[in-house]
Amino acid sequence: MVNTIGRNIIRFFVLVLVQVLVIKNIELGRFINPFVYVLFMIVLPFETPKWMLLIIGFILGLTIDMFYDTMGMHAAACVFIAFVRPSVLNWFSPREGYEFGMQPTIQYLGVPWFLSYSAILIVLHHFVLFFIEVFRFSEFFSTLLRVIISSIFTLLLVVVSQYLFNKQKEEE
Amino acid sequence: MRNLFLFIWRNYFIFLFLLLETLCVYLIVQNNNFQRASFVNSSNSISASILEASANVKEYFYLKDANEKLAKENAELRGKLMVSYAVSLNDVHISHDTSFHQKYTFTSAKVVNNSTNRRNNYLTLNKGSKQGIKNNMAVITSLGVVGQVKDVTDNFCTVMSLLNSKTTISSKIKKDGSYGPLSWDEGDDFSMATLHDIPTHVRLIPGDTIVTSAYSLTFPENIMIGTVESYVQKSGQYFYTVKVKLSTDFKKLSHVYIVTNIMKGEQEELEKKSETDSKINQ
Numbered sequence: 001m002v003n004t005i006g007r008n009i010i011r012f013f014v015l016v017l018v019q020v021l022v023i024k025n026i027e028l029g030r031f032i033n034p035f036v037y038v039l040f041m042i043v044l045p046f047e048t049p050k051w052m053l054l055i056i057g058f059i060l061g062l063t064i065d066m067f068y069d070t071m072g073m074h075a076a077a078c079v080f081i082a083f084v085r086p087s088v089l090n091w092f093s094p095r096e097g098y099e100f101g102m103q104p105t106i107q108y109l110g111v112p113w114f115l116s117y118s119a120i121l122i123v124l125h126h127f128v129l130f131f132i133e134v135f136r137f138s139e140f141f142s143t144l145l146r147v148i149i150s151s152i153f154t155l156l157l158v159v160v161s162q163y164l165f166n167k168q169k170e171e172e
Numbered sequence: 173m174r175n176l177f178l179f180i181w182r183n184y185f186i187f188l189f190l191l192l193e194t195l196c197v198y199l200i201v202q203n204n205n206f207q208r209a210s211f212v213n214s215s216n217s218i219s220a221s222i223l224e225a226s227a228n229v230k231e232y233f234y235l236k237d238a239n240e241k242l243a244k245e246n247a248e249l250r251g252k253l254m255v256s257y258a259v260s261l262n263d264v265h266i267s268h269d270t271s272f273h274q275k276y277t278f279t280s281a282k283v284v285n286n287s288t289n290r291r292n293n294y295l296t297l298n299k300g301s302k303q304g305i306k307n308n309m310a311v312i313t314s315l316g317v318v319g320q321v322k323d324v325t326d327n328f329c330t331v332m333s334l335l336n337s338k339t340t341i342s343s344k345i346k347k348d349g350s351y352g353p354l355s356w357d358e359g360d361d362f363s364m365a366t367l368h369d370i371p372t373h374v375r376l377i378p379g380d381t382i383v384t385s386a387y388s389l390t391f392p393e394n395i396m397i398g399t400v401e402s403y404v405q406k407s408g409q410y411f412y413t414v415k416v417k418l419s420t421d422f423k424k425l426s427h428v429y430i431v432t433n434i435m436k437g438e439q440e441e442l443e444k445k446s447e448t449d450s451k452i453n454q
Contacts, residue, residue, distance in 0.1 A: 021226050027423065030289045030361060050185045058192050066219045068287075069294045069330060072199030079196060083189040132200060134291055139358050 004045055012060065015040045020067040023157075031146050034153040035074075037064055038125050039161060041081055042118050043105055046098050050086055057082030070133065077129040081121045092117050106162045118158055123151045220284065220328050224298060227284040227426075234426050245314040276392050279303060279430045281311075284328070288362040288422045293333040295319065299430060300327040308390055310431040316396040316419035317341060317384060318428050329430075335362055335422055343367060343397050344385040350374050351385045354397060354416065362422050365398065367414040374412070376403050382416050389436050 019037040041057060048056075061075030068074065089104070092113060106114045126147045134143050180187055231238075285296035299305050301324045311318040311331050319333040332339055335356050344351035352369035360366060367382060380400040386393040398418040405412055 020222075024287070025226075025230070027287075027289050030291075033289055051188055054185075054188050054192055058196075061196070067223065067285075069285075069296075071202075072196040076193060076196035076200065079189065079192045083185075142358060 008040075008044065011043075012040055016060075016063055016067075019064060024067070028153075031149045032153050033146070033150050034157055035064075035126065035129070035150070036154060036157045036161065038078075038081070038122055038154060039118075039158045041078060041085065041125075042121055042158065043103060044085075045103055046089070053082040053085060054079055073129060073132045076132055077125045080128050081125045084124060085121065088117060088120055106159070114162070115155070115159070119151070119155055122154050122158070123147065126151045126154070220296060223296060224284040227282070231282075231426050234424055237424055238426055241314060248314075275433065275435055277432045277434065279305065279432065281329075281428055281430055283425045283428060286333075286422070286425055288333075288335055292337055293335040293422075294322070295331040295333055295425065295428075297329050297331060297428065297430070298327065300325050300329050302326050304432070305329050305430055306432075309433075310388075310391045310395075311428050312391075312395055312431060313420055313425065313428050315421070316398065317391065318420055318422075318425065320390060321430065333422065334365060334418070334420070335360075341391065341397065342385045342388045343382050345370065345374065345376070345400075346381040346383045346394070348374060351387070352411075352414075354382070360415075363418055364401065365416045365418055367416050368411065370403070370412040370414055372405055372410060372412055376400055376412065376414065378402060382414075389433065389439060390431075392431060392433075 015037045019035065023034060023036055037060065040060060041053075044053065044056070057078035057080075058075050061078035062072075064074040064078075065071055089098075094109075102108045104114070104117065130143050130147050130150070279299055281297040281299040283295055284298050285294075287293045287295075295311075295318070297305075297311070305321060305324050307321055307324060309321045311321060317334060319331045319336070319339065321329050322332045323330045334341065337356065339356060341354045342351060343354040350370055352367050354365055354367045357366040370376070378400050382397045382400065384391040384393060384395040384397060396419050398416040398420075401415045401417045403412045403414040
């Protein structure tokens with residue numbers, strides 16, 4: 001248990017730093033802004049209490065906001081996916097339910113499950129984030145395009161990072 | 173009352189969600205309405221020091237460019253030295269100092285955080301109120317305009333970049349002085365901006381220079397903005413909409429100048445006085 005908490009805290013800092021120091025500086029044009037830090041919300045253990053999900057999402061979002069100068073936008077998006085996550089997990093649950101000790105990662109539940117689960121959360125997160133940032137509907141379609149393209153890139157990075165992470169785990 | 177508490181307790185998840193989202197919306201709205209330093213932004217000391225360290229590393233990649241730019245600027249400034257004018261000045265009346273008074277002063281600053289790919293982009297600079305920086309001061313480079321100071325803390329300030337949906341700069345076409353507002357519209361990438369309301373009798377040629385106009389309290393006149401790329405007359409309008417290629421490379425900003433308008437206070441006071449006077453007369 002302590003191990004899980006420790007690992008998650010380390011993952012929090014690593015993901016925030018990767019997002020802020022590396023990915024923020026990779027500029028691929030106005031339509032591609034991946035936000036890999038969402039991975040933290042995706043792979044939180046199943047047993048995390050619901051209220052804690054919301055609080056964690058809020059803190060994670062505010063931390064990112066500090067670096068992006070966006071005050072509350074990332075926080076709003078993160079709290080939103082924290083709110084949706086339990087229901088999404090319910091839809092995708094295997095027939096016999098999740099076993100104790102399982103984690104929502106590729107290695108436990110396979111590629112198709114993880115892809116569909118994380119894609120939904122990522123698209124929702126980006127959707128909320130970009131529309132709050134633009135804050136008007138006159139640019140609806142160009143913003144939607146940004147959401148879709150950025151989500152694809154985030155998903156790609158999330159899946160790649162899962163494979164990197166898995167490798168480390170096997171060595172342990 | 174007890175039932176109410178029970179109800180809230182049973183549905184705590186939804187209520188906590190709503191509470192947090194309200195808090196987020198409050199933060200967003202407050203940040204948009206009041207253009208002043210909120211307690212969490214990148215002027216914040218922790219994140220600013222991390223970003224500054226990262227900018228220090230990044231700066232090394234642009235050293236060559238920065239050197240070239242400085243050398244070019246040095247050459248330009250050297251050209252303006254009195255020494256360069258020595259020969260021709262011999263038979264020209266030499267003006268006394270009293271006939272010139274300084275209107276602008278320049279503070280150099282380093283960019284410690286920058287973005288170009290969002291709809292509303294901001295920069296963070298390493299100068300703040302201790303160095304005399306105030307809200308709404310202009311920020312330029314040797315190549316052209318950058319933006320306007322938005323928030324200031326002791327040692328840092330954030331700058332609303334030209335690449336921001338809220339930025340408007342009063343600008344003019346250098347060759348004939350017709351002016352209009354320049355903004356960063358939807359569909360402009362980091363090297364483009366849009367100039368509105370240029371009357372159709374103006375003969376535009378791609379490559380014409382766009383500079384800041386004299387009507388701005390913030391920007392000095394004749395600061396380079398960019399060149400005309402293309403222009404269209406939208407149906408039903410008597411104005412051209414001009415696409416401007418920006419002269420500043422927002423992806424490579426590392427050193428900028430913050431411009432202080434010494435006479436801004438005086439001018440503002442005067443204009444306010446005439447406005448109130450005319451109201452009284454009515």
